[in-house]
Amino acid sequence: MNKLVIGTRGSKLALWQANHIKSLIESTHHIDVELKIIKTTGDKILDTPLAKIGGKGLFVKEIEEELLNKNVDIAVHSMKDVPVELPDGLEVGVFPVREEPYDAFLSVKYNSLDELPDGAVIGTSSLRRKIQLMRKYPHLVIKDLRGNVDTRIRKLTEGQYDAIILAKAGLKRLGLLEHVKQTIDDTLMIPAVCQGTLGIEYREDDQDVQKVIGFLNHEETVFRTKAERAFLKRLEGGCQVPLGCIANLVGDRLILKGFLANLDGSKYIYEEIEGDKTDAVKLGLKLAKNILGQGGKEIIKEIYE
Numbered sequence: 671m672n673k674l675v676i677g678t679r680g681s682k683l684a685l686w687q688a689n690h691i692k693s694l695i696e697s698t699h700h701i702d703v704e705l706k707i708i709k710t711t712g713d714k715i716l717d718t719p720l721a722k723i724g725g726k727g728l729f730v731k732e733i734e735e736e737l738l739n740k741n742v743d744i745a746v747h748s749m750k751d752v753p754v755e756l757p758d759g760l761e762v763g764v765f766p767v768r769e770e771p772y773d774a775f776l777s778v779k780y781n782s783l784d785e786l787p788d789g790a791v792i793g794t795s796s797l798r799r800k801i802q803l804m805r806k807y808p809h810l811v812i813k814d815l816r817g818n819v820d821t822r823i824r825k826l827t828e829g830q831y832d833a834i835i836l837a838k839a840g841l842k843r844l845g846l847l848e849h850v851k852q853t854i855d856d857t858l859m860i861p862a863v864c865q866g867t868l869g870i871e872y873r874e875d876d877q878d879v880q881k882v883i884g885f886l887n888h889e890e891t892v893f894r895t896k897a898e899r900a901f902l903k904r905l906e907g908g909c910q911v912p913l914g915c916i917a918n919l920v921g922d923r924l925i926l927k928g929f930l931a932n933l934d935g936s937k938y939i940y941e942e943i944e945g946d947k948t949d950a951v952k953l954g955l956k957l958a959k960n961i962l963g964q965g966g967k968e969i970i971k972e973i974y975e
């Protein structure tokens with residue numbers, strides 16, 4: 671194999687991520703890596719809150735079609751955008767070193783969430799972020815915010831919002847930490863499943879490609895990814911549900927925190943669990959099971975109806 675094609679979205683963040691993987695591959699193997707930019711549904715619909723568009727895999731479907739048609743060899747995804755169920759013939763099994771998983775608080779005027787006064791306007795379109803903010807900071811006004819990272823920061827600096835929330839990982843990658851005033855830890859906000867984690871997708875039967883990219887796999891990241899994705903799989907089962915999960919490794923111990931809420935945030939269930947890292951999948955499933963047992967079942971039922 672002397673050439674490898676990466677399928678990627680055209681956003682700055684997606685291109686950074688694809689170029690990052692390209693340079694890691696090129697500095698390890700004598701292979702030329704090319705990028706092929708693919709426009710996805712999520713890129714075409716920029717003004718509607720994603721939760722309203724519904725449908726999953728908005729940022730990956732078209733890229734997966736190119737993989738299956740063999741027009742590209744691998745895809746580099748933000749794992750947080752990858753649905754639990756993949757099309758037949760494709761696999762995501764390579765997870766490079768994870769970037770910071772937490773959300774970031776950005777503001778021109780204020781230094782932290784705690785500083786925001788009554789009625790301050792905070793921007794996010796994520797139900798997960800919205801519900802967790804409403805619970806801890808009921809005095810804030812939450813306003814929808816969409817667009818790519820640059821657009822969102824522009825809307826902040828223009829004064830349309832007092833503060834906005836974004837994933838810290840994306841900001842770090844793009845060198846945009848300037849307006850980050852606070853890293854929001856998991857006592858205030860549980861991140862999205864696999865936030866900050868990249869995943870590489872490829873054809874299941876493509877041994878050549880798998881040999882080339884295997885070196886990118888990071889063991890710690892794999893344990894954390896497995897646990898969080900198992901949690902997601904058990905809870906989501908095909909619909910858009912406000913939930914979050916973070917798995918952190920302390921030595922060989924894997925510590926998981928997760929929550930599930932209903933759509934208006936009036937029901938919110940939080941649980942923690944810990945165990946040996948080699949039980950990653952079991953721990954993720956057990957955490958989900960505990961949440962389902964605490965009223966999560968009714969929430970899932972309510973969302974489906």
Ligand SMILES: NCc1[nH]cc(CCC(=O)O)c1CC(=O)O
Pocket residue numbers: 748749750751835836837838839840864865866867868
């Ligand atoms: N929803 C879009 C998206 N997908 C991945 C990231 C950030 C990077 C990552 O989580 O790896 C973002 C932007 C954001 O939520 O601020």
